Amino acid sequence: MNTTNPTLGFKFKISKVSYTALGKTxxxxxxxxxxxxxxxxTxxxxxxxxxxxxxxxxxxxxxxxxKEFDITKEKSLNLYRSGYRSAQEFLETKNS
Known part of the structure; x- marks a missing residue:
């Protein structure tokens, strides 16, 4: 592994509630x-x-x-902000 320039990965942390948990039986x-x-x-x-x-x-x-490719501008901005905050927090913990 290259320790001077490590490879970073991004992963969505999904808190999805199932259909059955929503009462759909x-x-x-x-x-x-x-x-x-x-x-x-898998x-x-x-x-x-x-x-x-x-x-x-x-x-x-x-x-x-x-799998949602046609999201609204608002959802897109929220996703961007969430990723930006997560990256900042990650880098702060790695640099301290």
Whole structure:
């Protein structure tokens, strides 16, 4: 690993509530929840480990899905601000 110029990663920290947790008990909502769980676990398992997390800037997102490409200007600015704050906090802890 290059210690003079380390590689940093950005990861969305999703606090998604499932459809069933929202009270939707129909089979389709249950199926969507299962698919989301399987998809997120598979992706997470591929790269999430202690070494990678130490170099990752976690960006909390509340109302933007990772597959949502046509977001409003307001959502875009909120996402930008969230990422900016997260990067500042990350760099402050690494520089102290």
């Amino acid at each position: 129909d089979p389709l909502s249950f199926l969507f929840d299962m698919a989301d769980t399987i998809r997120s676990r 992706i997470e398992d591929d790269w999430v480990n202690e070494e990678n997390l130490k170099r990752s800037i976690l960006i909390p997102i509340e109302d933007v899905d990772s």
